[in-house]
Amino acid sequence: MPELPEVETVKRTLTPYLINKRIARVKIYHPGVITIPDPDTFSNLITEKIIKSLGRRGKYIIFHLSEGYCLIGHLRMTGQLTLTSPDAPLLPHTHVVFTLDNDSQLRWVDTRRFGRLYLVKEEELSTTAGLKKLGPEPLDPAFKVKDLANICSGRKKPIKQVLLDQTLIAGIGNIYADEMLFLAGVDPRRAASSLTLEEIKRLYEAMKTSLEQGIKNNGTSIRDYVDGSGKRGSNQDFLKVYGRANKPCLFCGEPLLRIKIGGRSTHFCSHCQK
DNA sequence: ACAATTACCTGTATGC
DNA sequence: TGCATACAGGTAATTG
Numbered sequence: 588m589p590e591l592p593e594v595e596t597v598k599r600t601l602t603p604y605l606i607n608k609r610i611a612r613v614k615i616y617h618p619g620v621i622t623i624p625d626p627d628t629f630s631n632l633i634t635e636k637i638i639k640s641l642g643r644r645g646k647y648i649i650f651h652l653s654e655g656y657c658l659i660g661h662l663r664m665t666g667q668l669t670l671t672s673p674d675a676p677l678l679p680h681t682h683v684v685f686t687l688d689n690d691s692q693l694r695w696v697d698t699r700r701f702g703r704l705y706l707v708k709e710e711e712l713s714t715t716a717g718l719k720k721l722g723p724e725p726l727d728p729a730f731k732v733k734d735l736a737n738i739c740s741g742r743k744k745p746i747k748q749v750l751l752d753q754t755l756i757a758g759i760g761n762i763y764a765d766e767m768l769f770l771a772g773v774d775p776r777r778a779a780s781s782l783t784l785e786e787i788k789r790l791y792e793a794m795k796t797s798l799e800q801g802i803k804n805n806g807t808s809i810r811d812y813v814d815g816s817g818k819r820g821s822n823q824d825f826l827k828v829y830g831r832a833n834k835p836c837l838f839c840g841e842p843l844l845r846i847k848i849g850g851r852s853t854h855f856c857s858h859c860q861k
Numbered sequence: 862a863c864a865a866t867t868a869c870c871t872g873t874a875t876g877c
Numbered sequence: 878t879g880c881a882t883a884c885a886g887g888t889a890a891t892t893g
Contacts, residue, residue: 588886646887663887665871680871699870701887717888744864753888761886810872810885850866851886 589662590646591725591758592801592822593812597668598643600805600815601693604670605638605650609688617682620697621704622716629706632656633685645721645757649712657712659705660695665811666702669694698811722755725794732791739779739787746782746790747775748849758798762807762829765854767793769828774860775853776846800825828854 589597610633618626637653648668650658660668673690683695683704695704707715722738723730738755739746749755750764759767768775770793773786782790806812806820809830813819823830827837832845836856846853 590887661887663869664885697870698872699885701870703888751887852884 588664588760588762588809589666589806589812590760590763590801591643592763592798592804593806593814593820594643594646594648594662594758595802596806596814596820597662598641598648598815600818601668601670602641604691604815605641605687605693607637607639608691609637610634610652610685611688612686614684614686615682616684617700620682620695620700620702621706623705623707629704632706633658644718644724645753646760647718647721651709655709657707657709659707659712659715659718661703661717662697663699663701663703665699666695666697667811667813667817668815669696669813669817670815671817717753720754721757722753723757725756725758726798732788735791735794736784736787739782742779744779745776745848746773746779747851747853749779750794751849751851759794761851761853762809762826763797763801765829766826767797769793769855769860770797772860774857775848775855828856830854 613630613633615626615630621629636656638650639653640651642649642651646661648660652658671692671694673692678696680698681694681696685693705715713719723734739749742749747764747768750759767790771790773790801807801822804820804822804825805814807822808819809823828843831843832854833842836843836859839856839858841856841858843854843856
């Protein structure tokens, strides 16, 4: 599932091919994936726009277009955003195809159709959908241990749920949340406010480490995720707890547990995570 | 005001 | 073999 490292990888792999390309036309196969504006307006507005740059905020990918427009995408669970040749076969669940002035195509494919597209003016970016209440970027150098401590302070919810709350920290999903808690040696059920400064420091470092490792490995491809060129990542080969329920902990050998926290499956080692 | 639950979707795995 | 059921999880909407 695309989390921060996956969206970052999609952004990085698409960028060299999209900068200064003009969107010649757009074909919408499933209008429902476009939240705003209505599909006709979307088509009319985006046609002839130039892609100036690509960005990311949390799990949102952002295309900065000419004339002050922004195309925002959220891949949710099964979304794929790939650049292909125009004669590549159209995959099932292809909902939107953007054809560029060099005839290559940017295709929005999403089996479960949870993903969403938004086209807004630049000045509306920070007030669109979930972007308007997104927490800080965990990999931003300005994000310090002190900020994580403030986020945890006074919150009685399990630390796992705090990590998943996009309004508190942006971009962490179920896979990386489990991984960073294991790296930090912190039990995911612990109330966020109960973490000592020492534990918060470890979690801060583990957060950076696991997210940066995900980016270095081009993302985690467990099922659907691929990068902008359609390639799978390799980070699934380096996961220490996610998807390893009942298998031995790589540190102590005890069987890993799988429980539900806030309705999400949670993988951890009750021996190594206190 | 806030927390918990449900809706949105479809493919895959499991049980009988 | 076939059918029903559970599960995957990010976010918005709804309910409590």
